[in-house]
Amino acid sequence: METESEHHGMFVDPDFPADDSSLFCDYATPLPKLLGDVTWLRPQEICKQPQLFPDDPVEAHPKQGILGDCWLLCACSMLLKNQHLLNKVFPPEQPLWGDHVYRGEFRFQFWQNGHWIEVRVDDRLPCINDTLCFSRCQSPRAFWVALLEKAYAKLCGSYERLWAGQVCEAVVDLSGSIAVRWSLKGAESPQQPKDSQTQHTPNGTRLSELSLELKERCAISCCVHSAPTGIPELGQFHAMGVMEWTNMTTTSGEQVELIRIRNPWGRRSWAGVWREGGSGWASLEPSCSQALLGRTAEGEFWMDETEFQQEFDEVTVGYPISDAGHLQSIYTGSYLTHSHQIGSHWVKGHSAGGCRNNSTFSINPKFWLKACESGEVLLSLLQYGHPESPAEPPPHLQAIALHVWKVEKKHFNLMRMLNKPPLVSHTHAYDREVVVHTHLNPGFYLLVPSTFLQGAEGRFLLRVSSSCSTSLSVMKSPPPLQHCSEGEWETISSHGCWSIGSTAGGSRNFSTHGLNPRIPLTLTYDPGGNNVKVTLCQNRPENSLHAIGFHIYKVPDGDSLLTPCAMSPVVSCVPHAHSQEVSVFCRLQSGEYVVIPSTYQPELSAHFTLTFTRRIHRKAMQSQELLGHVVQEVSCVSVMR
Template sequence: MPPPATGLFVDLEFPACVSSLLGRGNTPLTPLCDRITWLRPQEICPSPHLFPENRKDAIGKQGILGDCWFICACSALQKSPSLLHQVFPADQCTWEDQGYTGCFVCRFWRFGRWVEVTIDDRLPCLGHKLCFSHCQDQGAFWLPLLEKAYAKLHGCYEALWAGQVVDALVDLTGGLVERWSLEFAEESFREEMLSRMLDLKDRCAMSCSVLHSKEGSRDLGQFHAFTITDIQHGFTKDGQPLLLFRIHNPWGRSCWEGSWGKSGNKWALMDQTESSRFLSQIQDGEFWVDKEEFFREFNEVAVAFPVIKTDHVQSIWTGSVLSHTQQIYGSWIKGQNAGGSRNNSSFSNNPKYWLRVRKQSEVYLILMQISPRGEIGTSNNMSSRKLQREGSYSMVPIAVGLHLWKVEKRRFNLQKTILTTPVAGTSSHSYDRQLHLRCKLSPGYHLLIPSTFLRDTEGDFLLRVLSIGPITLREITSNPPLEWASNDMMPGTWETQELKGQWKKSNSAGGSRNFPSYHLNPAIPFCVPTNSQLVKFTLRQHNLENSCHAIGFHVYLVPTDGSLSPFSQVPCASCIPHSHSLEVSQICDLAPGQYIVVPSTYLPDQECTFSIFISTLTERKPIQSEETLGQILKEVSVISLMK
């Protein structure tokens, strides 16, 4: 084998050492680490290449890492060349190119955005052979490189030891995935499911899993995922129809000795030509099962929605393109808006959103919980600190739910509305990282409330809406009473200050309260006079609408004796969750005193200038001008800070 070239890229953020293999060290990978070496592809085989000439040879094998769930999800990339190039960008220099550097870039969809992960091509090996994933064609390296990038995203290889196929499919497609339970499924549902699978088998990634072994079928293992590579109709000698599923085991070897195994007894039901046709199609690790065996042996199916060339998701139920997308980040914070499920009287305190549907549409409402210590990927390169914080070891899922009500008009009674039956809602709160509701919604306004099952459970989330028709999604930023709809409804005079500031990286862009750098944010003082009733805050970022940061603010009371920092207190008012909007506002009922307002972006180090308007409603009668202006004059003072 030729020696590796010198001067190749070395990834210092994900080094070729034990720290990139192990996290907690509580898996069977631990005792093997001392024997693992890191080699570049040209040290492993004489002529490495990214992709095999024969598409079937790209199918993945698992190796000694327990990441069958990820290997199965990678079948989505084999179904769609455009999606493959989205995740594994084309035109990267390889070992056959003169400009080869040993550096590769992969992309993953993380919490609402595509993020890039850069790696070198040193891969874990045992005895000069890849010890983790590899392709049927062992000279093709796209899969082990993608697996390494995914391991870096999670902090280490061991973090991939167990997971959900649906989560990996979302990370690889940025779309929707449905999970269908096969246990106790009614016959009508099974038939509808089979119809969908037959229609989608050439366009969608489909996986089936065994969650617990059944008596007499231990061949398939437990907590193991498989790829459905094909579904075909067949016929017996006497013309009886058959439906056979071709299943691939990521172990790369057959594990099934059932009736349709290679030496199974049911092949005799077919004539030789028909049976030879089926048997000639299977590769290493593949086997056939019929419909009855499929429903008996497997516990659930995962189906990824097709992603078409325009990067839009296509409905698996109607074939319609979900061409309209909106998303908002949010948080449940203890003592503020973590109201719990509908079992709690505090349910109405949860984050609330207006969803306006412009025309009758098929709509998908998606709630994705984000790791409590995770990062929302916004930059092209992710530091090792961020990668570690985003790791699956820090992900402690919480039970979440989502409910939707149709309202006839914007001004409504919140408490009465949430006591009625929702138009759509989760039947139970789920620990899934992502859940969704499929709805057919009529034009008008809808109230959308995501919640945790237990009150005061904290967490971050991403709320997405995909629709075939135009929609508008925005958060309800005003606290009850919701009847505070406009300034004109409140008698008195509004006195407004405009204050300008800037979030500057490593200086005044501290991010949200989730980050230790929060105290770096601008702290803007203001006073609530004794004759004041209400204070309205409006935060406006000076940014383009399509590149908005998620913004929000907190208001703190300044202690009269100066003994405590305002940051050490619980905010007395907040405009959260942070919203990707040009402007957010909140009306607060504050007692007279000295305060500071702290505007922030959700993530640290996001730079932008901003203006914040502080309007105080006083009980003074409005000043009437003798001139024929026809409107109330408002006193406005402009103050410029922190230029």
């Protein structure tokens, strides 16, 4: 490694050295083919009179090298459209080559998990045969792209970790904005609205609904998941940048929307009717054709909207962001001037309840959102995706979702609320960030972020941006069961089994539900608040669990017969979950009850344990015992009433 003295005081980054540890991480990509061929050079050793940015802005755009990071380069092109963001990521007035204070050190900022962090790198860049081997600018003398790529590689742990990624993640990291992915093949949105005012919208139609002004302000890229017909040289999974949208009128009076695409490889790669020399240009006035073709730089080409929908599989749309940091809605164009964010985590056994299929869903972190007036609201759940230190592997992304319930009353039953369909939600997805867009009326809303798997751990950031005044806070979890002077808790367990042909009746969806075992429950004390916890545990191996649940029925006074199919339970632990244990903590009035545990499907056998933890009344008697003149001990003796 080169040292400070060998470089006459030039900065050498000890945390991201010029060796293979900065290039490779797990040797799982084609990149290790370069092993032994890479040398590290500073820009003044690569060319004469290096620059950060070229004199011609067109030549500042990124050009992809042999590293598969087209996704990052699409986000880099976004910075060239927004000088404020570019200055945020790459703070200006840093010493450059030729300055007497230049030391070969550059500072970048990236948005990570809710705040901007600084990343420092030296300007030694990986080369092969004295030429940059990874990304660079169109101008061979400009180095802002190569330096930013190095800083981002340091953030991620190595250059190899930049091989393949999502454009939306890079857009967020370079802007602090929010980005969404839309399929162009007619798939429905993963957002699941439940209110009558919101309709399912095929993603492919959303792009055409954006105004030209918004399209120009958004960071938009497009990608293919397989080799398209019009771009035969492309393989699978390649991203390109959308540079311009324009509406043109043909000589026959028809309207056509043309889109200028930029391929990070620097090749035009397009064989459609709007290629250079294609038949589409004959439908426009010659002056219009010449003007549009004159705007195409190296690696750029035009296509119409129909071709765009056919050739590409997906688009990524980054929300525009103002200099003040306010997001602009891609649906209405309004600025979302109110914003909040809270970080939290899922912890196994404490707050990692999993999806709504699990009875433990209610232990997930919960948040209150108060909307002071009607308005547009954008909700984002972002799980931490980068390692906290470069030496650590990146965290495994969980399938995450975000659910929203409208709370009509100040006092409500949490379990009953969560058993109802949410007002709006995003289905579980293996994405770093999921986004929910909606319009809310004044009131209180309960937000519950979750992983799909029960017990899956991770850290996350919940973000809210809105056009109306809002507040966001953590919902305090109810305290655990505690003994108190006015009452105590006792636990009773019953063992039973579901037997095929006799007591395996299945859920209430089946007429045989009444055949299930019936366990009596008597409650004699109702001081207010939750007074009983019912837990059902099936005695089966983890790899062969049944979906289980239970219902609690009130026994009518003086009626010893109970017909479950003709009655409604007072409390239910549903939907049935493939869990070892399910439970409900609730309030029941004093009286006689019957608990009916069941598997979801009938004719499934298993042994089970049903446990009741109920509150009982005890009279507390206080006594004070004097021990000498120094120490006084106060004890509380509970006597059965």
